[in-house]
Amino acid sequence: MVNGIERPLDLLNNSKGKEVLVGLKGEKQFVGTLLAFDIHINLVLDNVKEMQDHEMKRSLGLTFLRGDTIIYISPASTARKKE
Amino acid sequence: MVNGIERPLDLLNNSKGKEVLVGLKGEKQFVGTLLAFDIHINLVLDNVKEMQDHEMKRSLGLTFLRGDTIIYISPASTARKKE
Amino acid sequence: MVNGIERPLDLLNNSKGKEVLVGLKGEKQFVGTLLAFDIHINLVLDNVKEMQDHEMKRSLGLTFLRGDTIIYISPASTARKKE
Amino acid sequence: MVNGIERPLDLLNNSKGKEVLVGLKGEKQFVGTLLAFDIHINLVLDNVKEMQDHEMKRSLGLTFLRGDTIIYISPASTARKKE
Amino acid sequence: MVNGIERPLDLLNNSKGKEVLVGLKGEKQFVGTLLAFDIHINLVLDNVKEMQDHEMKRSLGLTFLRGDTIIYISPASTARKKE
Amino acid sequence: MVNGIERPLDLLNNSKGKEVLVGLKGEKQFVGTLLAFDIHINLVLDNVKEMQDHEMKRSLGLTFLRGDTIIYISPASTARKKE
Amino acid sequence: MVNGIERPLDLLNNSKGKEVLVGLKGEKQFVGTLLAFDIHINLVLDNVKEMQDHEMKRSLGLTFLRGDTIIYISPASTARKKE
Structure with a gap:
């Protein structure tokens, strides 16, 4: 494992406590530090940046994200090299 | 934490009791003071402004928002500086 | 509170017993007097007017509205001044 | 009340036993006599006419309608005058 | 009743045991003999014809239909005259 | 029966153990041998071919299909003649 | 069997522990090594590549995928020859 x-x-x-990339339905991504989650995959992220097609659209600070619209969640540190 | x-x-x-920015499916946002929420993420906001693509579309006063169409909820005070 | x-x-x-504005998915609104609701946010409204993009499309009288397509519900009296 | x-x-x-107008997702309406319903808002209507944008598309007789696609149900007799 | x-x-x-017309989301219809159904409105039809906009697209024989995409089910014999 | x-x-x-045709939302079909299913209508098919508008798009071998996107499932042997 | x-x-x-191809709603695919899954078909994949229309869009490393948007999951080794 x-x-x-x-x-x-x-x-x-x-x-x-780590930075994650969250992909949402509709080609939108949120980048931020994962503070909390629950079984519905609702998340709280800190220092959030909302991206659309790789461009930053908005800085959101602390943000509650509903699990319902999430496609994937990936720790940013693993994007290029395996931990 | x-x-x-x-x-x-x-x-x-x-x-x-604080102002929050609520992002909905379909590029719509609601800004208002959070009064109440439940586990379905149904919200009641006061002094609500409905925005579409950063423009105010409508002033709604007290409003019940169904959790089902919500993507994110962010306290307005955290958008630029971390609390 | x-x-x-x-x-x-x-x-x-x-x-x-008051007039409410109900926003539905797909830029449709219903205006009417709220008579009843349940935990699924199913509503019964009286004297209903169906609006699309701020224009009245149809007069519907007594109407059962399924909670599933509702985005928000706002008492009309609070739209401009706080109660 | x-x-x-x-x-x-x-x-x-x-x-x-009365005629109702049923609005479905996708600008479709069914008009018919309400015979039965359940808590999922599944309906059985008799003498059903399927309408699209106010034009009759099809005559369907007895019909089972799944609650899932229903937006509203309004007794036809209340559309113009309050009962 | x-x-x-x-x-x-x-x-x-x-x-x-009778022929039914089944309307699905997306302007698709299935015509066939109803053999079985369950509380999710999953159906089994025999001698199925898939129609799109009143044209036959495909002959499918015995078919399991998931309730989830069904809008209406109407016994064909009732389409023109009340039983 | x-x-x-x-x-x-x-x-x-x-x-x-028989070949089935599985119709999915979005005009996509999978053809393969049905190995297993559960009450959510999740399926495992073997020797799968993904079709779009009657053209083969891809050969997939063993495949798990989520029930959620399935519209219909029809044994291929029944498409032209009743068993 | x-x-x-x-x-x-x-x-x-x-x-x-094997490489799988995961097809998502909206013509998107993820390829990666399956590490874990649950009954909601939530997955964790490692060494993930996001594909769109057969082109690699992004390298994601370790990734959590919500079951909700998944259409199919196929072990890559079975795509051309039966195991």
Whole structure:
């Protein structure tokens, strides 16, 4: 097992306090530090930047994100090299 | 933990009485003072302004917002500086 | 608390017998007197007018509205001045 | 209370045996006599006419309608005058 | 009560072994003999023809239809004359 | 009863080991041998071919299909002649 | 039974540690090594590549994928030859 991930939520747990990239329906992304999540995949991120097609659209600070519109969540540190 | 946020709903609890920016599906935003929320993320906001693409479309006063169409909720005070 | 609103449904309870503006998915609005609601946010309105882009499309009288397509519900009396 | 409507389903109960106008997602309407409904707002209508943009498209006789695609249900007799 | 229909599923029960017209989301219709249904409105039809805009697109034989995409189900025999 | 089908899932049970045509939302079809299904209508097919508008797009081998996007499932052997 | 697959989730279990192709709503695919899944078909993939119309769009590393937007999951090794 990579990083002791046995269930999908283990990855979210491992990513607390780290920067994550969150992909939403409709080609929108949020980048921010993951502070909290629940089983509905509702998230709280800090220092959030809203991106659309790789361009920053808005700076949002602390933000609650509803799980319903999320497609993927990826720790930013793993995007280029495997941890 | 920033502001003692352990679960996503803690951020909504901390934001009661404060101005929040609510992003909805379809590029629509509501700005208003958060008065109440429930586990379905249904909200009541006061002094609501409905925005579309950064322009104010309508002033709505007290408003019940169904959680179902909400993408994100962000306290306005955190948009530029971290609390 | 404004008007004793602690939970989102309190606003609907306070609005019974009053005119409300109901925003639906797809830029459609219904205006009418709120007679009843349930936890699914199903509503019964009386003297209903269906609006699209601020124009009246149809007069519907008594109407059952399914909660599923509702985005927001706002008491008309609060749109310009705070109660 | 108008017509003793305390909960939304009371209006459907009062409308049994009467002609109703049912608005569906996608600008489609069904007109027919309400025979039965359940808590999912599934309906059975008799003598159904399917309308699109106010034009009759098809005559369907007895029809089961899934609640899922329904936006509103309005007794036809209330469209112009309050009962 | 027409045909002893008290609950919506009674119409489906009465229509077993008969030809039904099933309207789906996206202007698609299936015509076939109703063999079975469940509470999710999943259906099995036999001798199925898939129609789009009143034209036959495909002959499918025995077919399982998921309730989720169904808008209406109407016994073909009732389309022109009331039973 | 044709083939002893009393409930919709009976058809899926009868179709195990046989080739089925699966219609998905968005004019996409999968053709393959049905190996397994569950009550959510999640399927496993073998020797899968993905079709779009009657053209083969891709060969997928063993595939898990989420029930959520499925419109219909039809045993290929019944498309032209009744079993 | 091919590979001892009796229930749909058996295929996901058999695919742990292997490369899978995941098809999402909206013509998007993710390719990566399956590390974990749950009953909602939430996945964790490693070494993820996001594809759109057969072109690589982005390298994502470790990624949590919400089951909700998934159409199919296919072990890459089965695409051309049956295991």
